[in-house]
Amino acid sequence: xxxxxxxxxxxxxxxxxxxxxxxxxxxxxxxxxxxxxxxxxxxxxxxxxxxxxxxxxxxxxxxxxxxxxx
Numbered sequence: 001x002x003x004x005x006x007x008x009x010x011x012x013x014x015x016x017x018x019x020x021x022x023x024x025x026x027x028x029x030x031x032x033x034x035x036x037x038x039x040x041x042x043x044x045x046x047x048x049x050x051x052x053x054x055x056x057x058x059x060x061x062x063x064x065x066x067x068x069x070x
Contacts, residue, residue: 002015002064002069002070004057004060004061004064005057005060006054006055006056006057006060007054007055007060008053008054008055009026009029009030009052009053009054009055010022010025010026011054012029012054012055012060012063012070013025013026013028013029013030015070016028016029016032016067016070017029032067033063033067036066036067038066039062039063039066039067042062042066043055043059043062043063046058046059046062047059
């Protein structure tokens with residue numbers, strides 16, 4: 001069962017792309033986020049910046065609502 005909590009980008013990305021190397025997984029996740037403009041806007045409005053190392057529970061909830069559970 002997936003838990004909404006704070007995750008680093010790497011942690012969350014590896015949940016979505018478990019067979020990928022960490023760096024590749026993060027690149028894939030960020031690519032998915034950039035393609036979903038409403039999700040990207042929601043993350044930016046919640047305080048996310050491109051240099052953020054992780055996601056808050058609120059941001060994780062937005063990601064899961066847009067992309068589904070990992």
